[in-house]
Amino acid sequence: MDILIVEDEAEIAQLIQLYLEKEGFSCHACRDGLRALQLFQEQQPDLIILDLMLPGLDGLEVCARVRQQPGPKDPYILMLTAKGEEIDRIIGLSTGADDYLVKPFSPRELVARVRALLRRSLRQGGQSALYRTQHFQVDPDQRSAQRLLNGDDTELLDLTTLEFDLLTTFISYPGRVWSRAQLIEKLWGDDFFGDERVVDTHIARLRKKIEPDPANPTFVKTVIGVGYRFEDAIA
Template sequence: MSHKILIVEDEAEIARLITLNLEKEGFDCQHCRDGIAALAVFKEQQPDVIVLDLMLPGLNGLEVCTRIRRETEGKDPYILMLTAKGEEIDRVVGLSTGADDYLVKPFSAPELIARIRALLRRSLRHIETEDLQLRTQHFSVNETQRIAVKIEGSKEQELNLTSIEFDLLKTFVSQPNRVWNRTQLIDRLWGDDFYGDDRVVDTHIARLRKKIEPDSAHPQFIKTVLGVGYKFEDEKTS
């Protein structure tokens, strides 16, 4: 079955070229021209990847990305953000809203296709993984089913995490009390597919803290190690 790609681009010629090249590669493509339409199509079609332009009429790409990541139902798609700007701050802001990758216009069709295939390879790696259950005193992570649960006494709460947040928590739970620097976390989360600034790790840490910490301003689990990186403090259980 071909992967579904939603293309959100207001420039008709660019959208046509993207659609043409992706369909040649066997992808099932749908196109819309503005942010409001993108949110409606996302809910209806549940695409695997969204190619999302930053500058859109109505809602811009950052707001569209943020709203998609807030959705609690349906598929959690990979988001490849497009922009005509090349400044570093735009790349950091784009990734901080939950985008998985970032591509600056003008770009070539082979580069776009390579980025999309790199995102989809992450899904294949997840499928091929054994049914591994990782546990600490307060967290349980099932890698195959991609379910993360917070445990408080006899109560269990399933966490609503993005793909990156899940992989980040999985990494921490796999080796509690280890100190990780940004480069090590990037290797775990993106590998060779990463394009961006390592400060984006801080943003995803902050987002994960809001979902798992009793008080994200005074974290109990994900501690900052000044000048080094981050440490996940919890007791490992069998």
């Protein structure tokens, strides 16, 4: 697995790289946002460890641009921040980050989170069903999701890895109510670190891509006091 470390503090970058390479990961490192985008295109990493505060382009902008650039890989993004305020974490996740870690952090915790993120794709292995509802079609093997339009027309949905996994989970159990804890267990597993509200952020991002009116969702419904439910007729 290839990891790109984007951290402007040399000592922290070296420490991260040391611990990850001890675990058998291949690492590349850089210290600014523009170089990070260049290495992303050249290296196509499986995961990016991205500092929030960078010279030039900051981590939020780098994260947003990575998510906007199509490529053979859709990397997981673990965002680092020296700030503990909740708003910074929420903003980071809303731009496409999969997880966050607040400095100072334990190198062991960072390694654990990296492993947890990279195991997500392994958890989806073994699926072979093609899920189809009145408005959507999801192929887990090809990892493609389409919106079904009038007639035989379709529209390919541009989803991140986690958004795809969320939609697959919902569409494979239509009508089921999922609590945040259940979604975390399904998508993150026992290695999850952080606040359950991370789920809300990713649900909001998924709604923006599949709902006609994200503010009044038709498909991913909120069940007050419980969690979320996917509603769409089986085709």
